[in-house]
Amino acid sequence: MTDSQLDVQIEETLENGQKLTNNKEIIAYLAEKFPLCFILEGEAKPLKIGLFQDLAEALKDDERVSKTQLRHALRQYTSNWRYLHGCREGAERVDLYGNPVGLLEAEHVAHAAQQLAEAKAKFAEKRKADLAAKKAQQKRQPRRQNNPKVPRKPKMELSAVDFATLSKGSAVKVKVGEQAKKGTVVEVLKDSARVELENGLVMNVNADRLFA
Structure with missing residues (x-):
C-alpha cells in the first residue's frame, strides 16, 4: 500500500x-x-x-x-x-x-x-x-546475450529463361517473393508452365517468374 x-x-x-x-x-x-x-x-x-x-x-x-x-x-x-x-x-x-x-x-x-x-x-x-x-x-544476474545472428542464405543466381526452349523435364527456378525455388517443368502451356517444386508442390507459373 x-x-x-x-x-x-x-x-x-x-x-x-x-x-x-x-x-x-x-x-x-x-x-x-x-x-x-x-x-x-x-x-x-x-x-x-x-x-x-x-x-x-x-x-x-x-x-x-x-x-x-x-x-x-x-x-x-x-x-x-x-x-x-x-x-x-x-x-x-x-x-x-x-x-x-x-x-x-x-x-x-x-x-x-x-x-x-x-x-x-x-x-x-x-x-x-x-x-x-x-x-x-x-552482479549475480546473468547478462542478456544478444540473439545470435542467423546467417543469411546466399542468394540464388537467376538468369532469364528462354521460354521457347522449355519442355517437360526442364530444370527451372521459380521466383517466390524474394526467394527462388528449384523445380521441374511438368507441362508447358501458352504463356506459362506447370512446375513441380522440390517439396512436391505443383503450381502454374507465368513465364516472367521462370528463370534458368
Missing part, C-alpha cells in the same frame, strides 16, 4: 468513527483533536512532560483508542525526526491545547540531538547496506 492510499484509508477511518488500529491513524486523530499540540507537517513542538496522563484523561471515554495504543503512538511521535528537530535550545514545551508550559531543559535538548544523530546514522547505514545488496544482486 502506498502512502497516498494509506492517507485515504486513515481519512475514511476518522470520518466513519471506526476504532483506530495503527500509530499513524492515532497520530492523525490526535492532530485532529488537539491541533495546537500535535503537528503533522513541518516542525513539531516539544510536548509537556507527563502529557500522556493528560491525554489518557482527555480520551478516557473515547472507545476508538486505548491507553496502550496512545502510549505507542506518543512514543513514535516523539522519536520522529520532525519532533527531534523541534527540541532545540530556547524551544517551549506545550500542553494539549498549545499553551506554553516551560522551556526545554539543556539535558533534554542534548538528548534529542543525540537521538537525532543516531537515527540519521542508522538510516545512512541501512541505505548503504540496501545499495550494496542491490549492486550485488545486479
